[in-house]
Amino acid sequence: MTVDGKRLRIAMQKSGRLSQDSQALLTSCGLKINLREQRLIAHVENMEIDLLRVRDDDIPGLVMDGVCDLGIVGENVLEELSLQRQIDNEPYNYQVLTRLDFGGCRLSIAVPQEENYQSVKDLEGRTIATTYPRLLNRYLKQNGVNARVVTLKGSVEVAPRAGLASAICDLVSTGATLEANGLKEVEVIYRSKAVLIQRRDLAESNKLNMINKLMPRIAGVMQANESKYIMLHAPRAQLEQVIALLPGAENPTLLPLAGNDAMVAIHVVSSETLFWETMEKLKALGASSILVLPIEKMME
Ligand SMILES: Nc1ncnc2c1ncn2[C@@H]1O[C@H](COP(=O)(O)OP(=O)(O)OP(=O)(O)O)[C@@H](O)[C@H]1O
Numbered sequence: 028m029t030v031d032g033k034r035l036r037i038a039m040q041k042s043g044r045l046s047q048d049s050q051a052l053l054t055s056c057g058l059k060i061n062l063r064e065q066r067l068i069a070h071v072e073n074m075e076i077d078l079l080r081v082r083d084d085d086i087p088g089l090v091m092d093g094v095c096d097l098g099i100v101g102e103n104v105l106e107e108l109s110l111q112r113q114i115d116n117e118p119y120n121y122q123v124l125t126r127l128d129f130g131g132c133r134l135s136i137a138v139p140q141e142e143n144y145q146s147v148k149d150l151e152g153r154t155i156a157t158t159y160p161r162l163l164n165r166y167l168k169q170n171g172v173n174a175r176v177v178t179l180k181g182s183v184e185v186a187p188r189a190g191l192a193s194a195i196c197d198l199v200s201t202g203a204t205l206e207a208n209g210l211k212e213v214e215v216i217y218r219s220k221a222v223l224i225q226r227r228d229l230a231e232s233n234k235l236n237m238i239n240k241l242m243p244r245i246a247g248v249m250q251a252n253e254s255k256y257i258m259l260h261a262p263r264a265q266l267e268q269v270i271a272l273l274p275g276a277e278n279p280t281l282l283p284l285a286g287n288d289a290m291v292a293i294h295v296v297s298s299e300t301l302f303w304e305t306m307e308k309l310k311a312l313g314a315s316s317i318l319v320l321p322i323e324k325m326m327e
Pocket residue numbers: 040041042043044045081082083084100101102103104130131132198199200201219220221
């Protein structure tokens with residue numbers, strides 16, 4: 028089933044870990060978004076685009092079924108639904124347009140902290156609680172482990188304390204949730220990031236044109252996110268050593284300083300930030316006025 032209409036439909040998480048970053052990405056790409064808290068659909072004022080704000084679990088299905096043209100979702104949720112649809116013999120067509128630079132997390136197995144865990148074989152015969160039963164079952168099968176998988180939609184981390192399971196398989200980022208619940212991470216089974224996906228059967232040329240316009244903008248925003256504009260004053264006598272310390276500064280811009288022939292201004296766009304340690308080394312070489320600035324947009 029596909030939905031008619033000229034406006035490109037993008038599904039994104041309404042509220043949760045991905046919503047702010049998804050919205051910020053689209054805004055940086057030039058979309059003027061008029062969000063009212065409770066609205067399911069948000070119209071983009073300056074382009075023929077509508078945003079569908081839904082639970083993240085619904086996003087892959089909306090794209091696979093052609094209800095939305097694009098979706099921003101975690102690979103963990105996407106892969107789980109793909110596996111489910113494969114098992115159920117249902118269509119699971121989609122195309123990943125690009126991996127994004129947010130939503131990074133891992134799906135890991137965790138056991139009580141006091142347990143003397145040695146290897147994956149220690150999971151044999153146990154009950155493991157998770158929101159991702161198909162990803163977990165695939166991992167267990169690949170490792171030749173027989174375990175019982177219990178599906179919980181939320182609060183997975185409390186399952187061991189509640190006596191529902193003796194291990195869990197849940198998303199981890201800093202590890203704070205596991206620690207707070209007396210658990211330790213023992214196996215990473217999947218590494219995930221947010222991705223932009225497109226429905227496979229998209230043929231309308233106006234929508235494809237819009238996507239072709241959006242993609243370089245997304246690449247530009249991501250490149251800008253990881254780049255910095257670095258400016259500093261450096262003594263001419265130490266120029267070579269100073270430039271060698273700047274990440275990715277093969278061809279820096281050198282500018283004269285009014286009334287000071289001994290120093291020169293260096294400007295460089297770097298693909299990395301400057302660490303405090305490097306700044307201290309630059310200072311020791313006689314550099315001053317060191318500035319590290321964020322870059323909003325980039326097009327090369
Ligand atoms: N701690 C984390 N750090 C970074 N990314 C995360 C983290 N936890 C989850 N994610 C990513 O963000 C996605 C959404 O997480 P969130 O916790 O908001 O989901 P949810 O509670 O299922 O939300 P919804 O109400 O939309 O169903 C996850 O599927 C995952 O891809």
